Amino acid sequence: MKKIKAIIASLALFAMFAGTSAQAKVEIQWWHAFGGRLGELLDEQVNKFNASQNKYTVVHTRKGNYSETLNAGIAAFRAGQHPNILMVFEVGTASLMAAKGAYVPMYQLMKDAGQRFNPNGFVSAVSGYYTTTDGKMLSMPYNSSTPVLWVNKDLMKKAGLDPEMDLSTWKRVGNALDAAKAKGIDMPFCTCWHSWVHLENFSAYHNIPFATKSNGFAGLDTELAFNSPVHIKHIQTLGKWAQEGKFKYMGRRNEAGKNFRAGECMLMTESSAGYAGIKKEAKFEFGIRHLPYYGATEAPQNTIIGGSSLWALSGKSKEENKATAAFLAFLSKTDIQAKWHQDTGYLGVTTAAAKATKKSGFYKSNPGTDLAGIQMMRNKVTQNSKGLRLGSFDQIRGIIDEEMEGVYNGTKTAQVALDSAVKRGNVLLRRFERANK
Amino acid sequence: MEKRVFFKGWWLPALLVAPQLLISFVFFFYPSGQAIWNSLFLPDPFGLKTEFVGLDNFRFLLSDPYYLASFKTTIIFSTAVSISSMALGLYLAALADRLIKGAGVYQTLLIWPYAIAPAIAGVLWLFMFNGNIGLASYYLKALGYEWNHTLKGDQAMFLVILASSWGRISYNFLFFLAGLQAIPKSIIEAAAIDGASFWKRFGTIVIPLLSPITFFLLVVNIVYAFFDTFGVIHTITSGGPEQSTTILVYKVFSDGFVSQDLGSSAAQSVILLVLVGILTVIQFKYIERKVHY
Numbered sequence: 036m037k038k039i040k041a042i043i044a045s046l047a048l049f050a051m052f053a054g055t056s057a058q059a060k061v062e063i064q065w066w067h068a069f070g071g072r073l074g075e076l077l078d079e080q081v082n083k084f085n086a087s088q089n090k091y092t093v094v095h096t097r098k099g100n101y102s103e104t105l106n107a108g109i110a111a112f113r114a115g116q117h118p119n120i121l122m123v124f125e126v127g128t129a130s131l132m133a134a135k136g137a138y139v140p141m142y143q144l145m146k147d148a149g150q151r152f153n154p155n156g157f158v159s160a161v162s163g164y165y166t167t168t169d170g171k172m173l174s175m176p177y178n179s180s181t182p183v184l185w186v187n188k189d190l191m192k193k194a195g196l197d198p199e200m201d202l203s204t205w206k207r208v209g210n211a212l213d214a215a216k217a218k219g220i221d222m223p224f225c226t227c228w229h230s231w232v233h234l235e236n237f238s239a240y241h242n243i244p245f246a247t248k249s250n251g252f253a254g255l256d257t258e259l260a261f262n263s264p265v266h267i268k269h270i271q272t273l274g275k276w277a278q279e280g281k282f283k284y285m286g287r288r289n290e291a292g293k294n295f296r297a298g299e300c301m302l303m304t305e306s307s308a309g310y311a312g313i314k315k316e317a318k319f320e321f322g323i324r325h326l327p328y329y330g331a332t333e334a335p336q337n338t339i340i341g342g343s344s345l346w347a348l349s350g351k352s353k354e355e356n357k358a359t360a361a362f363l364a365f366l367s368k369t370d371i372q373a374k375w376h377q378d379t380g381y382l383g384v385t386t387a388a389a390k391a392t393k394k395s396g397f398y399k400s401n402p403g404t405d406l407a408g409i410q411m412m413r414n415k416v417t418q419n420s421k422g423l424r425l426g427s428f429d430q431i432r433g434i435i436d437e438e439m440e441g442v443y444n445g446t447k448t449a450q451v452a453l454d455s456a457v458k459r460g461n462v463l464l465r466r467f468e469r470a471n472k
Numbered sequence: 473m474e475k476r477v478f479f480k481g482w483w484l485p486a487l488l489v490a491p492q493l494l495i496s497f498v499f500f501f502y503p504s505g506q507a508i509w510n511s512l513f514l515p516d517p518f519g520l521k522t523e524f525v526g527l528d529n530f531r532f533l534l535s536d537p538y539y540l541a542s543f544k545t546t547i548i549f550s551t552a553v554s555i556s557s558m559a560l561g562l563y564l565a566a567l568a569d570r571l572i573k574g575a576g577v578y579q580t581l582l583i584w585p586y587a588i589a590p591a592i593a594g595v596l597w598l599f600m601f602n603g604n605i606g607l608a609s610y611y612l613k614a615l616g617y618e619w620n621h622t623l624k625g626d627q628a629m630f631l632v633i634l635a636s637s638w639g640r641i642s643y644n645f646l647f648f649l650a651g652l653q654a655i656p657k658s659i660i661e662a663a664a665i666d667g668a669s670f671w672k673r674f675g676t677i678v679i680p681l682l683s684p685i686t687f688f689l690l691v692v693n694i695v696y697a698f699f700d701t702f703g704v705i706h707t708i709t710s711g712g713p714e715q716s717t718t719i720l721v722y723k724v725f726s727d728g729f730v731s732q733d734l735g736s737s738a739a740q741s742v743i744l745l746v747l748v749g750i751l752t753v754i755q756f757k758y759i760e761r762k763v764h765y
Contacts, residue, residue, distance in 0.1 A: 106729055113519040130732070134518040284623045285603060287712070293604055430731035440713040444623045459538075466532070466733070470516045470523065 061358045063351075064118035065095040066111075068104040068343070072311045073178075076378050084365050091358035100288065101126075101343065102429055108348070112137060117348045119359045122177065124343045125164060126428045129251065131346055132173060133426060133471040139347045139356060141165075141172045141363070147353075148360035156367070156385045160337070160411050164422045165344045168252065174344040175363045178381040180308035181338040181407045182232040184208075186322040190301040194218045198322065204330040205272065208302065212281040215301050224282040225291035226273075227305040230435040231341050232326070233269060234261050239420035240328055241265055242336040251424040255468040259431070259460045262453040265329065271449035274442040284443045287436040306341060307407035310380025323403030325410050336420045338410050342381060377401075382408055426467030431460040504745060510738035517732035529739035538715050539723065539740075546719040549633060550697030557637040558689055561644025562682075566674070568645070569652040579649065586642035590700060594707030597635035621709065625716030628709045632717050635708060636701040644689055651685040652678070691755055698748065720744055 069077045074097060081093050098104040101124035108121040123131055131138060145152035154162060154172040165174045188198035194215040202208055208224070215223035226232055238245035243265055248257040276282035283300070285291040295303040296316040303309075304326065313321055328335040345366075347359050365371065372388035375381060377397050383389035389408060392398065398405040414420075425431065438456040441447035447455075479485045511529050515522035533539045568578050585593070600608040601621060609619040621628040655678060663673045679686075699721050705711060711718035711726055718726065724744065728737025 102730060106732065109517050109732055110729070130517060134516060134520055136520050137518040284620065286622050290622075297604070427731065427733075430733070433731070437712065437714040440623055444625075444713070462532075462536075466514070470514050 060092045062092045063358045065120040066098045066118045067122040068101045122343045129424045129426045144347045148357045150360040150364045161384045174346045176384045177345045179340040179342040180306040183307045184324040185303040189319040205327045222283045222300040225300040227289040230432045232304045236338045239339045240335045249418040259457040262457045267449045277443040308380045339422045427463040434459045507738045507741040511742045514735040529735045552633045553636045553697040554693040557640035560641045562648045565648035583642045585639045590703035594704040598708045635704045651682045
């Protein structure tokens, strides 16, 4: 009995202390989608912030992949249990933008907290994605990348190819794949993020619309347009390669990255942010190239971003919003951004970070790491290459993935598949338009 | 003489049935009512605003060819899971029933897979057939068969059926074994003395005497295939490729919680509710008549 009393007393004492320390510091929650190497780097950033001051504590939690994180955030919001900061990938941007009242816009958050914050410090190709047409920044760009071509130089040599050969057009890539197949290479080509690379970025890169109304920037009444002859030609080519065994389909997301890192795949189209994992795991010499294009068009336009931004969700106390503002301002600091850019292969999202990286000589000692930035900012953006702002887009991507699977396994032609994807996607766009009028 | 208890007054009986009524209300009537109510609205994902649309969600669904295809997928899937797991369960039970030595060990081992949660069973099979590291896919490749269930619908279907049936075999085995052991040995022996072969005895005595259990298992297995296989499908295929393994209940989840279209998802729940109701009525009205008790 005495023992039990002692335990209760000590518990009460502990609770008291725990209570006081929690009161002293404002704790905020951040839900994100990063595991593996990226998760470690994110954890490092949070620890750095927590150690840098004694007013706020940031607690981060991984909620699964991008889609799962967004869905967890939305479900939690409905239940009133949402975090202060939610990581939302670029595809979910339109859904959040339309949900006025679910978030505190970035400019507002910073103003209310009296935090110094310069939205013009961000690279416009990135921040434009998260900014309203009248120039108000709604969320903070966190990680942004763009697709590039990854080359396994050892396999190139094995295929009897010059590892430095010109791979700037899909035609040249096709020739390289033929040679690789003839030499018995099992997986000459693989790709991650099919829709993002081969339709969304493909459209921007060739300066053709992915959807009408400036890819959705100009209004909710946008319609999909990725069934043009140029799109069809490309997807048909991928389908043909799949049938001939030159292109192996590994999954809808970044599953193929595993095969590349293991040294099985010769050429892979994947986000520039594949860098963190490839650098850590690849036991072969690898190279980075610009995304190939079709030589028929003139020089390529620019590619668009993928990745996520951080949204401050609404319904939190003033104190907590202050903490959120302080943390987000901390993340946009030049040294933090520069380190993130160099460690991960994500773009330097502030101009200062990109400059600092260049100055440090990082690009010289790590050739190819600057390609993503160049590829994104090589031209003045057009209304086809600004990005995408489409509602229910995660779902539409799912439809595109489904239809593309039909092309890869030979049950559909590219024409049929893309026509069907456009038709099915438009139904969802209309539903979204109706729900968000 | 009938055994019946009569209660005086009304409060004791009311008190005794109250817990059951309360549970039915909280876990059945209230959620079903909510589903029916929600199916008439088109809300935005965050629940900030909503619009009354009447039966539009149902119209939207029934004009979606993928939703209609999902019915076919569900029928193929649940028939395959029920039949294969029941047939194998019966086969193993018939064998285990004849064991003289070590029956307990065999029975325990055969029941074991039932203890594994569907999601874990899914991951287990996924590992074996994984295109990168799977043993099964490796050997299939060595035999010249290209395995890629992320791309080929029929392979994906085969895999989810396999993974869903696996744990279920144990369950069916358990019931069939109990059923077999409940059949009086004297009947079988009498038939044997009359010169009936094993198959003759099995077909004319064992099967009819097992029919109540078979019927029970049929109902339970179909309900299982309809609802409880979610974990397996979610872990192995997430309904893909090209929705070839998206059964109805998975579509409720993926449209509601992945695509955040709660109106459509609620409408699907209502359709599913009606469907299961009809199915149960059919089973009890027509199939049960053929069952000997």
